[in-house]
Every structure is written in structure tokens, then in C-alpha cells.
Amino acid sequence: MTIQLYDTTLRDGAQREGISFSVEDKIKIARKLDDLGIHFVEGGWPGANPKDTEFFQRMRGIPLSSSILVAFGSTRHADTPVENDPNIRSLLESGAKTVTLVGKGSARHVTKILKTSLEENLAMIADSILFLKSKGLTVFFDAEHYFDGYKKDAEYSLRTIQCAAGAGAECIILCDTNGGSLPPEVAAIIEASKACRAPIGIHVHNDSELAVANTLAAVTAGAIQVQGTINGYGERCGNANLCSIIPALQLKMGLDCIGPERLARLTEVSRYISEVANLPPDSHLPYVGASAFGHKAGLHISAMVKSEKSYQHIDPSLIGNTSRLIVSELAGTNTVIHKARELGLDFASQKEEAKRILKQIKSLESRGFTYDHAEASFELLLHRAEPGYHPPFELVDFMVIVEKHRRTPTITENGMLSEAMVKVKVGQDIYHTAAEGNGPVNALDEALRKALRQFYPDLAIVKLIDYKVRILEESEGTEAKVRVLIESSDGEREWRTVGSSTNIIEASWIALADSMEYWLLKRIGSKMSF
């Protein structure tokens, strides 16, 4: 059977701290969800904010091929005729043909929060659904706080959904709004709620780290619609994560959702949406994270080399992800050979060379370098071991000055000066230049770019997108080793480099230089002659 997927990234997902979608963002995401084959895309709450109203207007001109666009709103206000209710009118005006109405599914919330009578709440549910149905719309009903309500007063919660079903709601979605329920409770309450005789859906939050399990338990108990968000975005601890639910339903429970071809695009969709949300992709996300199939322990790696299935619960290509061997302290020669092969370099016939590189890696790691997160530096290391490798530039000298002159007696960023001078050699030419920055590393970055742009003007498109500092052996205080990880992008690809030293400036310098060397290597190749 087919489970209906209902995405609320654009409404509930946007409640996550730090997310603020523009109308353009919302349109991009709606189209992406349409490509993925999500059955219902909840676009927002028209009337509640102007952005959502505009979004629905704009979407009238943008047909979706597989998704139905849904507008969200609440049941009419207490003691208000439904046809005059501004919420309900906004839903009609949105142009959406399917709407989801949220109403209270808990007696406590009716009396304590809504401060109206239990009977009026039932009337609000019935009136709102009947009215929208009379206008030709398909109506879903979200029973808010249903599970918590049911646990306190099962009879009243059941009455709310019976009332919605009686008024003609096409699906009744039971909500674990506070995310506190356990899977056996969800299963039992779904089972009992089938008494409403309408199709049941499930909408849960992740406050107990159980949103995926609760959703799957609901489906097993008979729910046919699943609500969630991409990457589990949502208020507090997030909503149920569709990126984990869809593969579980399809690959593990044998239920149809979006078919195998679209499933293979899930990883891409997850990353695309984190990009649009301007949140760094969470590399530890199940199924779709960059680390989800990354293997670090030596024991695991040697088993993975023997059999791909050893430490993977599914074939990552089914959801468009890939496995990755992570180079670390525990790695052996095989890891180096395998990793080199992934990069198109052949060290299998040169075991001695691979051993030498491994020794070099271990020595660098003991000095604080780490290649877990710095594939580009690792690749450079392999290239540098190849005969005839010519680096695109060489660093000669640098000097950085940071100076503070007293201006004001309080803490301030005024009165600071950071300057860097660098000397770089390309072929036989030496270029000596200087730049200012808003810190010593930024000044060095600016000066190095300025020097290299003389030779490689294209380098202007390379941007640093992430800069991380880790103090190693922190107990050494200011004498401790420092590791710098830099992520760079040229707008198409991203790559990561590492530097380590007791001197943060030198560690940054190494990672910066690797970043630029890597890009130049990819851009212009390694066999340049000057």
C-alpha cells in the first residue's frame, strides 16, 4: 500500500530557531519536494503572515507535477460565525484546493488555553470543516495535543476526531504536539482512534528523540498519512524527520512512498534544503548525512574492505549517499590504497610508497593534523608523493603584526590593527605584498590571495566558507597545539583542509595554503612547468 507523505518543512520546519525562509526560498523548496514526489506540500499559513499569503499567490503560476499544495489554518475562533472568520477566509483566498485545519484535540487545552467550552470547540471543528467542504475543498484535520489529551480524557479527544470525521475531513491527523509520547502509547492510541472511521494520519515532534519511531509505530498501527519535515527541522527538537522515515517505510517495511528512483535523490534533497535554509548540513544525520556511511575505526575499515555490507545497514546508493573511509590514527596501508583509488591514484602496485605515506600521515597526526575532515589536504599529501609533482606556488616568508592602542577604557574592537606581509614564489617569480584584515588570520588570508591573484586571477572565486579552531591538549594553556580546519568553496564544489602548530597563525597559514593549492591543482592540473 502507499503511505501518503505530507511535508511541513515550509510551516512547522520554519519554526526552527535560525530558519527564516524568503518567498523565493519557499518556492525553491516546494519545487524540490515536488521533484521528490512528496504527496502533500504544506506551504504555510496564509493570513497569519504576509510572506505566506504572497507564497500562495506566487504558487498559482507554478504548477506542481506530483505534489498537492496545502494551505494551513486553524478552526474558526470561538463564538465567531465561520463565514466571517479571517483565518478561514484566508484559506479560501489562498487558492489552495486542499487545506489542513488545526483544532484542539485535548479537553485541557480547550478550557485552559482556548478558554472556551468543550461543546464550542466541537462546533468550531464541525463548522469550519463543513464550510470549507461546501466550497469544494479537500480538508484534513490536525488534532493538536491529541495524544496528551487522550491520556487525560480519552472520551473527549475521541469526540473531537469523530466530530471532524462526521463533518467530512478526508484524513484525521493525530498530533503529538509536545513530542512526549512513547511508541507503545502511540500505537495503542492510534488503534483506539480508528473508531472515528476516517483515515488516520500522524504528526509528531522529536522532544523525546522518538519522532521517527512514533511515526513508524503509527503506520504499523494503521496510519496512512505521515507528516514531517526534511532533516527533521522544527521548533525545539524538531519534527519527525522525513529523511529517516521515507527510507524506513520503503526499504525496511516494504511500504510504497515515492518509488526507488526518487528515493535515490533523497540525499541531494536533504542537502539542497539545508543549503536554502542556510544551515550547515548535519553530517551525522541518519541515511543522508555525510558521515552516515563514513567509517573511522580500523577494525571497521578492514572489514569494510572485505565486504561493503559489514558495517552498513543499507546500500547507501539507494538513498543517493556514498560510503567513505575516514583516514585516522587507526588506519592501515589498505585505507591509504583504497582512499587513493577513490581519488583516481594508483598505489596498489607501490606498497612501499603507500607505507611511506602512511608513516608520514601518522607522524603528522601525532603533531595534531587530522584527515577525518580534511580530504583535500589528504589528497594533496598523495599528490605530493607522486613523482614529478610541481606545486602551483611556494610560500617563502610571512609576517603578521597585531597592535592595540588604547583609545577607550572599555572592551572594544576599536584601536586594533592587523596587518600581514607575505612572500610567494610561482615558478621563478617572487611576489611580495601586504594586506590588512580584521584579525591576524584574516589579514594573512587577504595578503596571500592578493599575491596569488597576480598569477591566478581566477582564484578570486574561491571563498572560505568555514573556519574552525581546535585546541589540542588544552591543559597546556596558551602553549597548546592548535588545529585549524578550513572549508572552501568555488561556488560549485567544497573542499576541506587542515593545519596544525602551536602557533595559530602558522596552523591557519598551512590550511589556507592547502586550500588554494588544492583548488589550483584541480583547476590547472599538477604537471605545470614554469
Added chain:
Amino acid sequence: MTIQLYDTTLRDGAQREGISFSVEDKIKIARKLDDLGIHFVEGGWPGANPKDTEFFQRMRGIPLSSSILVAFGSTRHADTPVENDPNIRSLLESGAKTVTLVGKGSARHVTKILKTSLEENLAMIADSILFLKSKGLTVFFDAEHYFDGYKKDAEYSLRTIQCAAGAGAECIILCDTNGGSLPPEVAAIIEASKACRAPIGIHVHNDSELAVANTLAAVTAGAIQVQGTINGYGERCGNANLCSIIPALQLKMGLDCIGPERLARLTEVSRYISEVANLPPDSHLPYVGASAFGHKAGLHISAMVKSEKSYQHIDPSLIGNTSRLIVSELAGTNTVIHKARELGLDFASQKEEAKRILKQIKSLESRGFTYDHAEASFELLLHRAEPGYHPPFELVDFMVIVEKHRRTPTITENGMLSEAMVKVKVGQDIYHTAAEGNGPVNALDEALRKALRQFYPDLAIVKLIDYKVRILEESEGTEAKVRVLIESSDGEREWRTVGSSTNIIEASWIALADSMEYWLLKRIGSKMSF
């Protein structure tokens, strides 16, 4: 009944990409877990790497009050006498009185990965357990790949654990090593595995975003030991997250684990360990995340004001977390007054002054300062607001130079020079001096101490014991804001200070100066006159 908690943050948790604990880090974490009342703390794999061997040596001198320290290792190698096996010997040499042995619980893994016979695997399990038991150790058995193995060949998987139970393993831990199982499968397999007649434990990974649910399902089915990590750290998508499991067991399932008082420290422990791991705390973590009880939606906030329970599944104070609304100015002022009173300062009669301080704190926080972890800087802030406060010194100017001159073509720490000059005012005297260091911050630290020791020779006993750097808004690259946290000690007490700036040198300077000012203030008081 009491569920045994077994923490593997120090071994399995350290497999997370980006984590690399030093021995000092491991000791700090072990002590923190002991404080929390975790029953078993797995310290690492002695023999597998020198760091873990050193850790167990060091821990001999550090008694734990509620936790038992456990060493991890694998069963003997195939066709090797157990007493000659280096793994097994390292376990004995570790000095740990309880050990966990991992062995294959899957026929497929025995033949495909271990490449030995099914019978030899059983002998390896039995021999290893019997041998360690004969040396007086308590032995737990981790049945690796048990669930996947059981699904393919239940009989053989059962034989492995029956064999371990027969050899005297005190607990048999069934592992969902690849994290691919669903809760109903876990429950059914635990149920069937009770046939081994030994106590059962559960160890699962989060590859399907079901690790918490699988653990709870196992406990319901009869498991009495739960293995996991703080914050769910671990390879790929992580291990089962004890920070979500402990409150679920204790608050929702009515099972005893660590008691209510220690449970109220869970949030602090979660953040402490992320700090030691130098990973930004994940604010969206269930229960312990900074956003876990943070309310953004307008609808939710107005309901929260009516009733705290409206959008919270538990009272956050039970696990030491707090809910966050938009903090009213009055509430904020009260917090300042309350904190000041804790420090022996009275602002209750000076509401206006408290308001002014609150405004200053908010402004500093918006610039990257944080006082959660820097009590000394917070206290200085309050002292500085007192009338008649005289700082023990004032910073006038500084300059730092970092220079690299080319000596060798490879990455090296040679050829680097870091020098700092500082000008400090004490009373009417100005002292201008300079020092070298092995990095710019260390040079600044040395120069500042050198200057202050002229006036306060006692300052020589103050040592920096921890220095941490965090990049805020990492996407800004080298222009990002930097926060520096410093922990200092005079051998008796420890205190922590903070600095923030886009310039790492300035951020360090602020935190360094606060550290020394705080100590001088405690040592010589604030009402000095010069």
C-alpha cells in the same frame, strides 16, 4: 527495578568524526560520568592504542565513587592460545576489574570477515571469558552484529550468547552494530534471546534514527543493561543517546537509573562533555539542548504564558534545563540580582544599576561573550559596576608580531618567531616590556605576566590550565567572531574567563587580562589605593 547504565563515550563515542580526546580529556569525562552516577564507564581499548593504555594507568590513581571503570577488548584471535593473545593480555594489564569482550554474534561475520570456522568463533568466546574470569575479573560480552546475524541465522547467533553465558559472562549485550533494526524486531529478538539465561544488555547505533526507541523497546522486553554515549556521540550517526534514554527510563517508564538529584545535572553533563570534545553543543538535542524548551512560535508563547505545560512534555528543571521564552526585563533583572547575591554583592536596592548591568550583558552577549562558562568574567563585570572599584592594573597597549622565515621546504615549526610587547599601568606606574612565546597568544601571556610580576610577584603561581577557542558564525570564514575561554588555577582554586572579538589575539587578551584581574581581586581585594 534499577537499569544499569553503561557509558561508552570514551570508546565508541570517540569514533565520531571530529572527536579526538586527549588522556586529560578522558580523565575529566570519566570523573564527570562518575558524578552523574553512571554505573559503568568504558574507558577505552587498552593495547589498541597507547593513549588508552596510558588512560588506564593514570586511572589507577583516581578512584571513582559511583562508577566502575571498564576496559574493552575483543575475544582472542583465531587459532591463538588465549594466554598468549596480546589483546587479552592488555586487558589484564589495564588493571580494570571489569572488562567487556566483543565477539562475533553473526555467522556471516565469522566466515566472511573473521574468515574462521563457526566452531572456532565459539571457542574464542568461551576461552576468552573463562580465562579472564579465572583471573578474577567480571566479564561482559558484547555480541557484535547480533541482530543482523539473528535475522539470517538465529540458531548460530543464539549459540554464541549461550556459549558466553555458559562461560560465565555476567551480562550479554546484544549489539545492533549497523543500527538498521526496527523496534519490533529488537523486542522480538531480545525476547527470544532470554533463552541464554544470562542478564541481557542492549547496545545500538542510530543509523535509522531509532537508537533511543530500540533501547527502550529492549528494556521493555527485559534488557537490564543499557549502553550508550553522552549526546549520542559515535561513529556514523552515533550511538544510543544516554541523555535521551535516562530521562525516558526514569521519568516516563518509572525505572530507576541515577535518582532524581543526579538526573537534574544531566544538562550540565551534556554541555560539559561537548565542551571537552570541543564540539559546539547541539542546541536541538532532546531534553538537554538549549532549544529543547525554547519557544518561538507566537501561538506557543502566548499559551506558555497561560500554562507552562502547554508546549512542554516534561518540566525542564527535572533534567536541569530551563525553558526559554522572550525573557521579560524584570525576570532578567532578578536573575542579575540573584546571581550577585550568590557572589555576596547586593544589587537588590539598586534596581536601576541591575538593569544597566543586564543591558551591558545582553550587549556583550550579542558580541559573542558568554557567561555560562565564565563565572569569573561575570563576577568582574559586577565588581566593575560597584562604586569605588579600582582595577589592580590597566592595559595600555600591546603589539604582537609573528614571523616565518623560510628554512626548510616542508611543514615545520622551525623558522617561526612570535613576540609580544605590552604596556601596563598599575596605579601611576607604567611598565613596558616584551617576551617571546611559541605562538602569538603565548607570547602575549608571557609578556603580560612579566609586566604584572613587577608589581605582584605572587602572580607567578597562577597558571593557565585550559585554553579553548570557538569560532562563532563559522560561515564567515577568517572574518568570523572568535570566543576564547580560559581556565586558570593557583593550585587551590580554578576560575574561568571569556573574551570575544573578530581578532583572536584581542579575544585572548581580554580573557587573559580578566583571569589575572580576577585572581588579584580575590588575593588583594578591590579597594586598593595607589
